[in-house]
Amino acid sequence: MSDTPALNIPTFYRFSQPIVGMIWAQTNGGVIGADGGMPWHLPEDMAHFKRVTTGHPVVMGRRTWESFPEKYRPLPDRTNIVVTRQEGWSATPEASGAVVLDSLEEALVEAQFSPGGDEVWVIGGGQVYAQAQEHCNVAVITVINSDVSGDTQAPGLGHEWSFRGASPLEGWHTSKNGTEYRITLWAKGDTEFQAE
Numbered sequence: 744m745s746d747t748p749a750l751n752i753p754t755f756y757r758f759s760q761p762i763v764g765m766i767w768a769q770t771n772g773g774v775i776g777a778d779g780g781m782p783w784h785l786p787e788d789m790a791h792f793k794r795v796t797t798g799h800p801v802v803m804g805r806r807t808w809e810s811f812p813e814k815y816r817p818l819p820d821r822t823n824i825v826v827t828r829q830e831g832w833s834a835t836p837e838a839s840g841a842v843v844l845d846s847l848e849e850a851l852v853e854a855q856f857s858p859g860g861d862e863v864w865v866i867g868g869g870q871v872y873a874q875a876q877e878h879c880n881v882a883v884i885t886v887i888n889s890d891v892s893g894d895t896q897a898p899g900l901g902h903e904w905s906f907r908g909a910s911p912l913e914g915w916h917t918s919k920n921g922t923e924y925r926i927t928l929w930a931k932g933d934t935e936f937q938a939e
């Protein structure tokens with residue numbers, strides 16, 4: 744565990760060292776998905792996600808890619824790397840705009856050599872987060888103050904992760920649609936970063 748005190752982080756920030764991060768939004772109970780989508784609408788978190796990931800490669804599972812409406816993929820200004828074990832999927836129309844690989848480890852290496860690869864963002868979903876956490880050193884988790892149910896869970900972070908800060912540090916932001924949320928920052932071991 745690190746002795747670094749938890750910070751009241753700004754909603755938007757950058758890191759001062761190369762990172763491989765995971766970013767997701769979850770309910771209090773760790774739900775991240777339902778029926779192939781997300782069981783909430785939180786425009787502020789979509790803006791946060793865009794701000795954090797734009798200019799950097801994003802790595803995702805095939806099911807998360809397919810959860811984006813066609814007109815929103817690939818996510819612009821980001822190399823979109825999609826993992827699948829299906830041979831031939833890369834030649835299908837669904838794969839248009841994605842860099843397709845059949846292993847997560849290869850995807851993470853490819854990402855580090857892509858534009859903006861000093862920050863790599865793993866963007867889901869549940870299967871991919873569970874496998875990626877051993878390769879990542881940062882996790883940016885939006886917690887939504889909701890107990891809605893779903894079918895996909897966030898991975899539990901192991902003991903090597905420590906809480907580094909939140910926006911707000913206490914309590915919640917309130918979305919313009921009334922949903923309460925806070926953005927939390929976790930890092931592994933002694934990973935250092937500086938919020939700007």
Ligand SMILES: NC(=O)c1ccc[n+]([C@@H]2O[C@H](COP(=O)([O-])OP(=O)(O)OC[C@H]3O[C@@H](n4cnc5c(N)ncnc54)[C@H](OP(=O)(O)O)[C@@H]3O)[C@@H](O)[C@H]2O)c1
Pocket residue numbers: 766767768769774775776777778779780781803804805806807808810826827828829832844845846847866867868869870871872874895
């Ligand atoms: N709340 C959030 O922040 C957030 C973020 C992202 C996603 N989600 C939600 O999460 C759900 C999707 O998550 P999910 O767990 O069902 O699926 P997922 O992790 O997005 O994708 C799983 C698929 O990725 C491929 N895959 C996984 N591991 C692989 C590996 N090691 N090598 C090669 N391919 C690999 C496989 O594709 P093939 O089957 O093609 O082989 C697998 O079926 C949706 O509901 C989505 O909306 C939520």
